[in-house]
Amino acid sequence: METLVEVRSPAEIYDTRFVPALFAQWGPIVAAEAGVREGDRVLDVACGTGALTLAVAKIAGPSGSTVGLDANPEMLAVARAKPVEIEWMQGVAEALPFADDRFDIVVSQFGLMFFEDKPKALSEMMRVLKPGGRLVVAVCDAVENSPGYCAFAQLLDRLFGEMVGNAFRSPFTLGSADRLHQICDEAGIADAEVVRRNEKVRFRSVDDLVSTERACVWTLGGMLDDEQFERLLNGSKSALRPFLIDGGAIEFDMPSLLIKADKP
Template identity: 45%
Template sequence: MIDAANTYEALFVPALFQQWAPMVADAAKIESGDRVLDIACGTGVLAREAARRTGRSDRVAALDPNAGMLAVARSLAPGIDWQDGAAEALPFPDRSFDVVVCQFGLMFFSDRDKAVREMLRVMVPGGRCAVAVWDAIENAPAFAALVGLLDHVAGRPAGDALRAPFALGERQVLATLFKGAGANSINLTTCKGAARFSNMREFVEAELRGWLPVMGVVLPEPQIDRILAEAETILARYVTADGLAFDISAHLATCRRP
């Protein structure tokens, strides 16, 4: 699990996730002195951004159910309060935080409605929340192409593991979720970003060796070799002089606790 988390931090964070942390922090209006909770923190890229903005790591708590992710997160920022736990049952009292953030985690919660209600519960009245989820996979054609290849070579479970991050791509579903949980001042914005990997192989291996194992799918080496070989063709259009690059967009949902 730690090996997968190290791969996630070394490859995914700089290529894909780092750019979104300041955007989520801006949307949440994190300020000096705020008490902040990062839910589904992974290896902690957003929690570290929050700590920088609050000016004190001890004002930031971060939660994830994956022990490997937390081990890497603790090694990078030991001053943050890293906790093992689920979004549906946050281990914090009511009204503990001024700000709650969640970057690309909501899609994976077993009970999304309960998770959003828990976010609101631990916020102070008037507290701020910002959540990022990926846009529909149709708007990320490089991922859609790789999903098709995984379906063909490794089977539907492998493809579904890569589809999972895009499960909340429909804006209306996201709006209904927050409204149903009782949030106020709900706002949805779709933001453009870019994925940049040093080469095609790095991107595909990041998915096969970094992401799929986190989702419980470990492919045998012969399958990985075949996918890498066939990906050369299906991803050729995204190869640039600087490596592999493609557009990707995300929805940012903000709200307040009544």
């Protein structure tokens, strides 16, 4: 009898695996740092499947409005399937399709490190903010400050070389307050503040972490074959043992850096 194999898009895998493990917990943190209030008009740039967008929309409520913008149509397709009153739009951060001074709050979570022109993206976010509005942008802190991911990156280096290890490190490349201040200066944001906040990464098991990374087209996806992933899984069971908690789940810190700026 033929076995049916479920095929899911990278966006669906992102939403069902990465969002619960890494990103959902950051939505309320970023919303609080931005000071989102009921009735606010909010824009989430690089919204993905909506982890942060949902958090800000819940606060802004029906008297406010929330727009989620992303360049990836597959991400937006997953977001649009959610039963929420949010306007989902396709577009890029470097050329936001909005008039000046439109939003009370602009937020972005774990997208800036992938933008082609980071200063331009920040300047666009400030442009669409109303005077007195607030911008908050979250990026991953340096991988060295996330002990589980640091151990995983070092394991990749040992097993397959630094090219593979550095591919995994790509989301962590903006983990420097000095670098973020430099980008803000280039964007013309003179009084930006960079703060550090901490949350936890939680996977159901080491196997779940490795299989999730295997499915990630933005880092390891397509780089390793079946035999190499089997070696990675076996090595991870030892390298990540210090982060095991009750029941075989895995948990460790993943701090982030947040850019905070008010529009004069």
